[in-house]
Amino acid sequence: xxxxxxxxxDAAALSRRTFLKASATAAGGLALAxxxxxxxxxxxxxxxxxxxxxRIEPDGRVHLTIPMVExxxxxxxxxxxxxxxxxxxxxxxIVPEHAPPNDALYANPILHEQSTGLSASTxxxxxxxxxxxxxxxxxxxxxxxxxxxxxxxxxxxxxxxITDPSGKRSLPYRExxxxxxxxxPPALDQIKLKAPGQFSxxxxxxxxxxxAGKVSGRTRFGIDAIEPGxxxxxxxxxxxxxxxxxxxxxxxxxxxKGVRQVVVIDEAVAIIADHTGAAKKGxxxxxxxxxxxxxxxxxxxxxxxxxKAGSETSGVIARNEGxxxxxxxxAARRFDAVFELPFLAHAAMEPMNCTVHLRKDxxxxxxxxxxxxxxxxxxxxxxxxxxxxxxxxNQFLGGGFGRRLEPDGTLLAVKIARHVDGPxxxxxxxxxxxxxxxYRPYYYDRxxxxxxxxxxxxxxxxxxxxxxxxxxxxxxxxxxGLDFDAVEGAAEPPYALPxxxxxxxxxxxxxxxxxxxxxxxxxxxxxIVESFIDELAxxxxxxxxxxxxxxxxxxxxxxxxLNLAAEKAGWGQPMPAGKARGISLQFAFGSYLSQxxxxxxxxxxxxxxxxxxxxxxxxxxxxxxxxxxxxxxxxIFGLTxxxxxxxxxxxxxxxxxxxxxxxxxxxDEVPRIETHIVPSTENPGGLGEAATAIVAPAVTNAxxxxxxxxxxxxxxxxx
Amino acid sequence: xxxxLKINGASHTIDADGDTPLLWVLRDVLQMTGTKFGCxxxxxxxxxxxLDGAATRSCITTIDSVGDAAITTIEAxxxxxxxxxxxxxxxxxDVVQCGYCQSGxxxxxxxxxxxxxxxxxxxxxxxxxxxxxRCGTYNRIRDAIKLAAGAKP
Numbered sequence: 001x002x003x004x005x006x007x008x009x010d011a012a013a014l015s016r017r018t019f020l021k022a023s024a025t026a027a028g029g030l031a032l033a034x035x036x037x038x039x040x041x042x043x044x045x046x047x048x049x050x051x052x053x054x055r056i057e058p059d060g061r062v063h064l065t066i067p068m069v070e071x072x073x074x075x076x077x078x079x080x081x082x083x084x085x086x087x088x089x090x091x092x093x094i095v096p097e098h099a100p101p102n103d104a105l106y107a108n109p110i111l112h113e114q115s116t117g118l119s120a121s122t123x124x125x126x127x128x129x130x131x132x133x134x135x136x137x138x139x140x141x142x143x144x145x146x147x148x149x150x151x152x153x154x155x156x157x158x159x160x161x162i163t164d165p166s167g168k169r170s171l172p173y174r175e176x177x178x179x180x181x182x183x184x185p186p187a188l189d190q191i192k193l194k195a196p197g198q199f200s201x202x203x204x205x206x207x208x209x210x211x212a213g214k215v216s217g218r219t220r221f222g223i224d225a226i227e228p229g230x231x232x233x234x235x236x237x238x239x240x241x242x243x244x245x246x247x248x249x250x251x252x253x254x255x256x257k258g259v260r261q262v263v264v265i266d267e268a269v270a271i272i273a274d275h276t277g278a279a280k281k282g283x284x285x286x287x288x289x290x291x292x293x294x295x296x297x298x299x300x301x302x303x304x305x306x307x308k309a310g311s312e313t314s315g316v317i318a319r320n321e322g323x324x325x326x327x328x329x330x331a332a333r334r335f336d337a338v339f340e341l342p343f344l345a346h347a348a349m350e351p352m353n354c355t356v357h358l359r360k361d362x363x364x365x366x367x368x369x370x371x372x373x374x375x376x377x378x379x380x381x382x383x384x385x386x387x388x389x390x391x392x393x394n395q396f397l398g399g400g401f402g403r404r405l406e407p408d409g410t411l412l413a414v415k416i417a418r419h420v421d422g423p424x425x426x427x428x429x430x431x432x433x434x435x436x437x438x439y440r441p442y443y444y445d446r447x448x449x450x451x452x453x454x455x456x457x458x459x460x461x462x463x464x465x466x467x468x469x470x471x472x473x474x475x476x477x478x479x480x481g482l483d484f485d486a487v488e489g490a491a492e493p494p495y496a497l498p499x500x501x502x503x504x505x506x507x508x509x510x511x512x513x514x515x516x517x518x519x520x521x522x523x524x525x526x527x528i529v530e531s532f533i534d535e536l537a538x539x540x541x542x543x544x545x546x547x548x549x550x551x552x553x554x555x556x557x558x559x560x561x562l563n564l565a566a567e568k569a570g571w572g573q574p575m576p577a578g579k580a581r582g583i584s585l586q587f588a589f590g591s592y593l594s595q596x597x598x599x600x601x602x603x604x605x606x607x608x609x610x611x612x613x614x615x616x617x618x619x620x621x622x623x624x625x626x627x628x629x630x631x632x633x634x635x636i637f638g639l640t641x642x643x644x645x646x647x648x649x650x651x652x653x654x655x656x657x658x659x660x661x662x663x664x665x666x667x668d669e670v671p672r673i674e675t676h677i678v679p680s681t682e683n684p685g686g687l688g689e690a691a692t693a694i695v696a697p698a699v700t701n702a703x704x705x706x707x708x709x710x711x712x713x714x715x716x717x718x719x
Numbered sequence: 720x721x722x723x724l725k726i727n728g729a730s731h732t733i734d735a736d737g738d739t740p741l742l743w744v745l746r747d748v749l750q751m752t753g754t755k756f757g758c759x760x761x762x763x764x765x766x767x768x769x770l771d772g773a774a775t776r777s778c779i780t781t782i783d784s785v786g787d788a789a790i791t792t793i794e795a796x797x798x799x800x801x802x803x804x805x806x807x808x809x810x811x812x813d814v815v816q817c818g819y820c821q822s823g824x825x826x827x828x829x830x831x832x833x834x835x836x837x838x839x840x841x842x843x844x845x846x847x848x849x850x851x852x853r854c855g856t857y858n859r860i861r862d863a864i865k866l867a868a869g870a871k872p
Contacts, residue, residue: 072817072854207813214818215809217753217793221819224752232747257736276756277735277743349757349765349819349853398755398819399853430758625813629859633816636855659762659851667857668844 018128020135020185029057030139030181032132033105053105054083054132056140060160060174062087062094067106067114068121069098069370070210071397071404072633073688074626075121077209079129081622082122085201086133086193088157089173096209098394101372116370117405117516119589119686122622126684134191136180143179144171196620196681205625210396222395225355225366227423231260233416234279235426237268237436240292240652241511245269247289253282262286263419270416276427295511296652303509303649304340307444311338311465315503316481318464319491322499327459331450335535339447339528340713343647344440344517345654347662350398351433354413357423362389364423367410368397375407379414401637402516405473406438434662435654439647440517441466441486442509443524447532455540456550460497462490462528465505467514481506485516489525489693494558494587495533495551511652518637519692522588527642527714530584530697535710544583544701545571557617558587560678561594564615568676569596578602579610582702586694590685591618592678595635597698598671601706607716609639609699612673614691619682627687628675634691635673640665642696644717722782726751727795737783742766744782745792753793753822757851764850767823767830768792774830774846793822801832801867808867816854824850828864837868 021035032054055063064083070076076096084091099106099114106114108124137157144162145152154165163170196202213219238244250262253271258278263270271282328334355366363383369375372394380387397404413426428436443466450459470485471478482504491502517523537547545566552559562585566572569581578601585594598611614631621627644663648655656662700711721734724744733744740759745751745768754777757765761776768777769791796802805828808814815821824847831838831846838846843864852860 070817072815074816205813207810208815210818211810211813211815214815214821215806215825216797217751217822219818220752221755223756224746226750226752275735275739275743275747277739277747280743280759281736281738347853349755349763349817349851351756397817399817401853427756430760430763629813629816629856632858633855636857637853658760659758660760664763664851664853665855665857666848666851667860668848670855670857673858 018188020132020188022139022181022183022185024178024181025055025057027057028178029055030136030177031055032136032185034128034132036104054136056136056173056177058174058177060093060172062089064094064096065099065106066096067099067125068108068116069368069394069397069400071116071368071370071400073121073630074208074623075116077206078122078623078626079125080209081201081206082125082129083133085199086130087137089160091201091206091209093160094209099372100394101376101392103373114373115405116400117402118520119688119690122684123590123686130193131188131191134193135185138186138191139180139183140173140176142183143176146179147171147176202620202622203624205623219396221350221398222355222366222368223350223353223398223427225395225425227355227357227366230355230423230425231272231274231420232276232279233270233272233424233426234276234283235268235270235412235416235428235432236283236288237432238290239435240290240295241513242293242295243267243290244293245288246291249285249287253286256282256285261420263416265415268412270426272420272424280429292652298509298511298652299650300648303442303512304444306509307442307465307507310505310507311444311446311463313505315463315465315505318482318487318502318504320501324459324461324499324501327499328448328450331458332453333539334448334450335539336446336448337532337535337712339443339445339531341443341524341527342645342714343442343512344641344645345434345437345647345656345662346401346403346517347434347664348399348401348403351430352403352409352428353426354410355423355425356413356417358383358414358417362391363414364391364393365410366393366395368395368404369407369410370397370400370404371407375410378407378411382411382414401518402520403437405516408438430659431657434656434658437647438513438515441469441514445528447528449532449536451536451540455536455542457495457497457536458499460500462502463505464490464502464525465507467508468506469515471506472513473515485521487525488521489586489588490529493529494555494585495548496554512649518634519689522586522693523638523689526584526586526588526693527696530586531700531712534582534697534701534704538704543572548583548585557592558585561585561592561615561617564676564678565594565596565613568615568674569598569613571596578706580702580705582698582700582705584694584698584701586690588693589687589690591616591687591690593690593694595691595694595698597695597702599699599702599706601703607643607699607703608669609671612671612695612698613676614673614694615676615678616687617678617680618685618687619680620684621677621680622684624677627677630687631675631691632673634689635695636665636670638692638695639699642699642714642716644715646715722785724782724785724790725787726790727792733782735782738781740778741768741780741782741785741790742777745777751792751794755819755822757820762851763820764823764827765820767826767850769826769830772830772833774827793826796826796829799829799833802829804867805829805832805863808863812859812863812866814856814859814863816856820850820852824852824860828860828867831864832868837870838864
C-alpha cells in the first residue's frame with residue numbers, strides 16, 4: 001500500500017531528473033550508467049566507465065551489472081530480458097554480473113537502496129532497464145548510420161545486428177561499439193519504448209541464465225568462497241540473547257588435530273581450524289558453559305501473554321473510514337475472533353556464513369547478502385575503516401527469504417576475523433542458524449465485523465498486534481508509531497467494506513529480535529482477512545466464492561483472478577467425504593492472486609493438501625515459467641509454515657534446532673501446484689513473495705469446509 | 720593419520736582425524752565446493768555423494784569408514800550417462816531456483832536412475848524425500864526425473 005504509492009511518485013521524479021551517461025570501456029566498448037543528479041556524483045559515476053550498469057564490449061558480449069541479488073527468484077534472467085528486449089540482442093549474449101555495493105548506482109527505485117526484497121526487482125527495474133537497452137540500441141544504430149551516411153531512423157536492429165535502409169548492408173553491434181561510445185545518449189523522456197504488443201522476448205520463457213552452473217556444482221555461493229591461506233571457523237553463540245561465554249576449555253579444543261586458535265568474543269566462541277570438521281570437533285571439546293544473563297526467564301507463554309494484553313489496548317490508526325462505532329451499534333449481527341501466528345525461522349538451505357579477510361587498511365568480505373550497502377556501512381562503523389575500504393564481494397545466495405536482509409552474520413564474522421591472521425570462513429551450524437535467526441514476529445490480532453440482514457459486512461475492525469520490524473530495520477519509515485508493513489494486507493483488503501478501522505499495537509517481546517520473512521506483512525494479514533471473510537460467508541449461509549464476488553464489484557482485477565481460480569479448480573463440483581476445497585484472494589506486491597486448495601483430512605485429523613490451483617494477475621507476465629516457479633516456490637514456503645512452522649521459546653532458548661524439529665515439506669507430501677496467468681498489459685507486479693501469503697487461508701478454509709474445524713491459530717498441526 | 724580416498728577417479732591422500740566427515744574433506748581440504756553443507760545430520764541431503772554408486776550423506780560419513788569405495792561428486796556426475804541425462808532434464812525443465820540443494824538432488828536422482836531406469840512416483844518419493852529444497856522445486860524435480868527416465872512427465 002504505502003510503498004506502492006511512494007514508488008509511483010518517485011518513479012516519476014526519477015525519470016525527470018535522471019539521465020544516462022555513456023563512456024568507453026577499457027577494451028574499447030560502450031558503457032552506460034544512470035546518473036541521478038546530486039546522488040551519483042559522489043560515487044564518481046559521471047566520470048568512470050568502470051561502474052557502468054551496461055557494458056557492450058567489442059567481442060559482442062553485453063555485461064549487465066545486476067543491481068539485485070539472485071537468490072532463486074530468477075531475477076538475473078528476468079532483468080536481463082528487460083534489457084535485451086529493447087537492446088535487440090539475443091538473451092544468451094548477456095552476461096549477468098554481481099553488483100558491488102553502491103546505492104548511488106544500484107538502488108532499487110522502489111526501495112531507495114540497493115536491497116533485494118519486497119518482491120520489487122522486476123517492478124523497480126521495469127522502466128530503467130528497458131530505457132537503458134533502448135538508449136544503447138539508438139546509439140549503436142546512430143553510429144552505424146553515420147558510417148553509412150544513412151538516416152538512423154530508417155535503419156533497423158535485430159539480434160545484435162544493424163541493417164541499413166536498403167537492407168543490403170549490415171553491421172554487428174561489436175563493430176560500432178567504439179563509435180557509439182562517443183554519441184550522446186538520448187534523454188530518457190525522448191526514448192520511445194515498445195508497446196506490450198511489440199514485445200518479442202518479454203512474455204516468453206527462456207531458460208534461466210545461471211542454471212548450468214547450478215546443475216554442475218560450479219556456482220559459487222557465499223559458503224563456497226576460497227581464499228589462499230584461508231582458515232575455517234565453527235561458532236557457538238550464546239543460546240540466550242544477551243548471554244556470554246562463562247567457561248571455555250581452550251586446552252581441550254586446541255588438542256584437536258587441525259585446530260589453530262580459540263577466539264572468545266562477547267556473545268560467542270569461535271574455533272579456528274584447518275577445516276570445518278576439525279573446527280566443529282574443537283567446538284565440542286571446548287565444552288562451553290554460558291552465563292545466560294537477564295533473559296533466561298523468557299518463554300513463549302510470557303510473550304503471548306504480553307501480546308494478548310497489548311491487543312486489548314487501542315492502537316495507532318492505519319485506516320479509519322466511515323463510522324465504524326456507529327455501524328457496529330446499528331448492525332444486525334456481530335462477529336469477533338482472535339488470530340495468532342507464531343514466530344518463524346527462515347531456514348534457507350545455505351546456512352549463514354561469511355568469509356572475511358581483515359587487514360589494517362581494508363576489510364574484504366565474501367558473502368551472499370540482500371543488503372550489500374547496509375552491510376558495507378555497518379562493517380565500516382564496526383571497524384572504523386572508510387566505507388570504500390570495505391570491499392564486499394557479493395555471491396549467489398542459497399536462499400534469502402528475508403534472512404539475508406540482516407547484516408548480523410557478517411558483523412559477527414568480522415568480530416571473529418579481528419583475532420585471526422589471514423582470511424577466515426565462518427560457517428554457522430544448522431542449529432546456530434535456526435536458534436539465532438531474526439524471526440518473523442508473533443502476531444496476536446483481533447478482528448471484528450458487523451453484518452446487515454443479508455450477511456454483508458457493514459463494519460470491520462482489525463487490530464494488528466506484534467513487534468515492529470520496520471521500527472528496528474528502517475526507523476525513518478516508522479512514522480507516528482505505525483508500522484506500514486505490519487498492517488499491509490489488513491489496511492486495504494480487496495473487498496468493499498464501507499466502515500473500516502485498522503489499528504496497530506506495537507509490543508516488543510524481550511530478547512527476541514524480529515525481521516522480515518518471505519511474504520512480509522501480507523503473509524500474516526491475508527491469512528486473517530481471508531479466514532474471517534470465509535467465516536462471514538459461512539454465517540451468511542453462502543458459498544465462499546459467491547460471497548466474495550458480491551464484495552468485489554468495484555475491483556475487476558481481483559474478481560477476475562477469483563473467478564479464474566474457481567473455474568480452473570472446478571469449484572462447486574462435488575468432493576468425496578473428508579475432502580473439500582477452500583479459496584483465498586489477495587492484492588499484494590502489486591499483483592492479484594487467488595488460490596484454491598483441495599485438502600483431505602483423515603479420521604485422525606491429519607491434513608494432506610492434494611492440489612493447489614493459483615490464478616495470477618501480475619500485470620505483464622515478463623517470464624511465465626518463472627512466474628509458475630515462484631508460485632510453486634512461494635506456495636510451498638507458505639504451506640510449510642502454515643502446516644507446522646513454529647519457533648517456540650523456553651528458558652530464553654529457541655526450542656527448535658534442525659530440520660527434525662523445524663521440518664520442511666518434502667517431495668512426498670507436496671501437492672501439484674497449477675498456475676494460471678491472466679493476460680494483462682498493466683505494468684508488472686511483484687511475485688517472489690505473493691504465493692507465500694495466499695496459501696494458508698486457502699488451506700484452512702478447505703479444512704473448515706471438510707471438517708467444520710475453524711483454524712485461527714497457526715500452525716495447523718500441533719507443535 | 721592419513722587416508723587414501725578415491726574421488727572422481729583420482730586418489731587423494733588426506734591427513735586428518737579418521738572421524739572427520741567426508742563433506743569437509745571434499746569442501747575445505749580439496750576445495751571441491753559443489754557438495755553442500757545443509758544440516759550436518761543427514762536430514763536434508765544437500766551433501767549427497769555416491770559411494771560405489773549409492774547415494775550417501777557425506778556430512779555423517781567419516782573418512783575412516785569409506786575404505787576403498789569409489790567416491791563420486793557433483794563435479795563428475797555428468798561423466799555417467801544417468802548423470803548427464805539428469806542434468807540435461809534439470810536444464811530442460813528449468814528446475815533450479817536458488818540452486819543450493821540441487822547438487823544433492825541431482826546426486827540422489829542419478830543414483831535412483833542408475834538402479835531403477837523407470838521409477839514410479841512411489842520410487843521417486845522413496846529416493847528423493849531425504850533431499851530438502853526450501854525453494855520448493857519439488858514439482859519440477861519429479862517431472863525432470865521422469866523426463867530423464869524417458870517417460871512423459
